[in-house]
Amino acid sequence: MAARVTVPRIKMGSQGLEVSAQGLGCxxxxxxxxxxKPEPDMIKLIHYAISRGITHLDTANFYGPYTNEILIGKALKEGKRETMQLATKFAFIDQDGQSGIRGDPAHVRAVCEGSLKRLGLDCIDLYYQPRIDTNVPIEVTVGEFKKLVEEGKIKYIGLSEASASTIRRAHAVHPITAIQLEWSLWSRDVEEEIIPTCRELGIGIVAYSPLGRGFFSSGPKLVENLTDDDYRKHMPRFQAENLEHNKNLYxxxxxxxxxxxxxxxxxxxxWVHHQGNDVCPIPGTTKIENLDQNIGALSVKLSAEEMAELESIASAGVKGERYGPEVSTWQNSETPPLSTWKGI
Known part of the structure; x- marks a missing residue:
């Protein structure tokens, strides 16, 4: 059992949002x-996380699809909403179950309304566009987000997988509170341009997959225990030709x-926690013992020498792309100039 530590709170962005320094990816x-996983077990896990001081939950409409938002809504019905900072996002799927990336105003509004209904909320704390529609100027998409803020349907705006220039353009329309990105010892490309841009603009950083999608929990043996319908089984970094190299990192x-x-x-x-007090990692888990272990990471203190040693290991590089060629990540996505927008 990890040592019993208090989860501190941090400021996320510069618009007033405060979250637990570690969140829970759902x-x-x-x-x-x-x-x-069994719904009663997951509700129990969420309630336990709240009791340990984790108040930042991360979900999305395309987790399921829809079922994860419904789960979170059920978990928060029991008088726990007031203490939480709930984040959700939309992408890959619309209200009719069609896949694709859309950032047009009508879609942004429709999927927000759908999430509010499933979550049982009047207002979403942090609402992300997690993949950027490269056919719609970011000013148009964020302009609709801004209207949703003004209407009290969302409090704060987030983006993910956007380029630095796209983040700047979005932030000029309405302050962006958080950028969600993959950041861990084996995913560090964001450090070159995205992280400095966030810090220049006063935007908080939410790190997803901080444990390398479970790799740093179990190492290479993780692959042996994956079911056939586990997406990680098909990701390049977990393939045999890359896994042999990557196990040295572990x-x-x-x-x-x-x-x-x-x-x-x-x-x-x-290591992720030590990147700064503007960073909130959101490790996911389905087990209480793993949640305790993750919270225990807050009590692990790293010296400058230990950070340098870890950086040296990480700089050796991971083998394999984040995703396979069949999935576009829209990484560092750019959008057309606002002047080209004709509306749809």
Whole structure:
């Protein structure tokens, strides 16, 4: 059992949002990482996370689809809403179940209304566009977000997988509170341009997959236990030709963790926490013991020398892309100039 630590709160962005310094990614409860987990168990887990001081929950309409938002809505019905900062996002799917990326105003409004209904809320704390529609100027999309803020349907705006220039253009229309990005010891490309842009503009950073999609929890043996419907089984970094290389990264992290008396996952998560007090990692889990372990990472203190050692290991590089060629990540997405918008 991890040491009992208090989860501190941090400011997210410069518009007034405060969240627990560690959040809870809820995707794996309902989608992508094997079959959906039993609803009563997941509600119990969410309530336990709240009791431990985690107040920032992250979901999306396409987790399921829809079922994860419904789950979160049920979990928050029992008088727990007032203490929470709930984040959801839209992409890949519309209200008719059609897949695709859309950022036009009508779609933004429709999917927001759908999420509000499933979550049982009048207002969403943090609403993301997690993949950018490269056919719609970002000013148009964020302009509709701004209207939703003014109408009290959302409080704060977030983006994900946007380029630095897209973030700047969006922020000029309405302040962006958070950028969600993949950041861990084996995903560090965001450090070159996106992170500095966020910090220049006063935008908070939400790090998803801070444990390398579970790799830093279990190492190479993770793959042996994945079900056929677990999306990770098909990701390049978990393929045999890459896994042999990547296991060296895990083994070196594990060696440092053993020396420090913590688990490799706690060490990897502590590395993310040490990136700054404007960073909120949102590790996902479906087990209470793993949640305790993740919270325990907050008590792992890293010296400058230990940070440098971990950076040296990470700089050796991970083998394999984040996603396979069949999935476009819209990474560093750009959108057309506002002057080209004709509306649809």
């Amino acid at each position: 995707m794996g409860m309902s989608a992508f990482y094997g079959p959906p 083994e070196r992290v594990n060696a440092i963790a053993s020396r420090k008396g913590c688990t490799p996952s706690q060490l990897a998560l502590a």
